[in-house]
Amino acid sequence: MHDIRAIREAPEAFDAALARRGDAPVSAELLALDEARRAKIHAAETAQAEQNRASKEIGRAKASGDEAEFERLRGLVAEKKAEVAAMQTEAKELDAKLNDALMRIANLPADDVPDGADEANNVEVNRWGEPRRFDFTPKEHFELAAVQDGMDFETAAKLSGSRFVLMSGGVARLHRALAQFMLDTHVTENGLTEVNTPVLVRDETMLGTGQLPKFAEDSYQTREGMWLIPTSEVTLTNIVAGHTVDESYLPRRYTSHTLCFRSEAGSAGRDTSGMLRQHQFEKVEMVSITKPEESDAEQKRMLRCAEGILETLGIPYRTVILCTGDMGFGAKRTYDIEAWLPGQNTYREISSVSTTGDFQARRMNARFKPADGGKPQFLHTLNGSGLAVGRCLIAVLENGQQEDGSVTLPEVLAPYLGGKTTLSVEGTLV
Structure with missing residues (x-):
């Protein structure tokens, strides 16, 4: 605001x-x-x-x-x-x-955000890892023999409609392991506080982070008027809504693993194959709440937290700064991290890390009292995916695929998988 x-x-x-x-x-x-x-x-x-x-x-x-x-x-x-x-x-x-x-007016872009109309004008700022060279034509995740029985779109469509997936067996356990690995890394190595949040919220909560009033059609609302969160950015950021905190309280760094829900309004025909774009998905979110003078450095710190997850998993990626025409409504500056997907032969977004400045804090009336006794100031809020769990699963499957359709898994996940390191062609962990 x-x-x-x-x-x-x-x-x-x-x-x-x-x-x-x-x-x-x-x-x-x-x-x-x-x-x-x-x-x-x-x-x-x-x-x-x-x-x-x-x-x-x-x-x-x-x-x-x-x-x-x-x-x-x-x-x-x-x-x-x-x-x-x-x-x-x-x-x-x-x-x-x-x-x-x-x-209803979007946040103003930071001075260093590149001008441009759409994603074609985004600017690459970092690249890590070398895409693997395959001796065969790599497949997309949903085409792999290892996931044929563990990733069921037909049954999910019968249960819920299009853009849902039913995961089972080794695929489901791998998906859960990725979320657990992300949370553990953010808590033990990156110093974030884990929070278990609701996924149903009131109007004012969605209003505080900018989903309302302009983007109501992008989210799901229950008959009772509650909203299903599109990301736990909504709940984590609103922890400080209506509060004036002491400067000593800052910074606050949160992480949460939740179900997320998006109607994907306006995305008809886009990414309909596989589980790249779903109405229900899981995400490990990061939110930071800081003083204004610390928010730019905090955004870079959060970016490294997200990039580090991919590096530990051995997934090649590139980082871009979004141009003015591609940024989200509430963002002042956004970096997207794009993981390499060999099945599509391209990089696809797996995380967005944004600073909103005081844009959300004004909507929430969230302030802090300076230690020197000065006038209360609006907080700065930041959010970032750390990471989108389903998209990370896709990246792990496609980058680790073998010619016979099995998948070699990152070693760092072995402790979460009972020591198993491969998803076999039968869909079991071995």
Whole structure:
């Protein structure tokens, strides 16, 4: 959410920053609403002052016995009281309208974010690992003999519809092992605090991280009005919603493994094969809450946490900084990590690590008290996948595939798999 005072001070700069995202200018509309709101507030205050003066004069008129003046003043007080109530109502309506408009405007990109219209303009900043050279044509994950019995899309479609998968046997255990490995790494090596969060949340929780009001169609809502989270960024970030914490409380670094749900509105026809794009999936999320001056360094630290998972698994990847036209609504700067998928012969996103600045904190009214006793400031919030579990499973399967359809697994997962290191063509761990 944006600060209307900052827009008042530099409307042209605000519109120019939105233009970098490809968004139309909105400052004139916002400032007109703001001016009308402030005018109503001023008029209400003026009428309130007149009402107060008339109220004081009523006593004097009554004491002097001036019945005509007493009745005139009584009528004036009633008139001003009605005026004040009406103008306060109008001011609240204008305030709500302005607040809603501000809630629907994307975050402003950081100065170092490259300009561009779409993913073609993203800039690679890092690359790790050499894609394996195969003596055969590598297959996509769902084509491998090792997963034929353990990755059932047909039964899942019968149960729930398209874009769901039923995993069983060795595939299911491997998927679980990956999530456990990620959590253990983030807790024991990266210093994050594990949190087990709800997956059903209220409107205000989704509003705080930017899923509402603009992107309601991208998420699932229950008949009772609760929302299924698209990521535990929603719950982890909202831990500080409505709070003013001490500076000593910061930074807070959280991680959580949850089910996630996305309607994938507008993605018809995209990535329909296999389990790359699902309505229900699992993710190990990272969230950091920091002071403003530490958020840029924190984003780089989080990025290394996510990259380190892939390096330990031996999965080649590349890291790109997203251009202005490809960033998410709430992001100020985003790095995507893309894992190499030999079955597709390309890199595909497996993690996004974003800083939102104070964009989410303003929506949540989350602040901190500086240690020096200064005025409370808005916190900075960051989020990142550490990693998407299903996509990591795809990367492990495709990079470890053998010509006979079995899969050689990363050694680091052996402790989570009872010492097993291979997913056989029968779908069992050996």
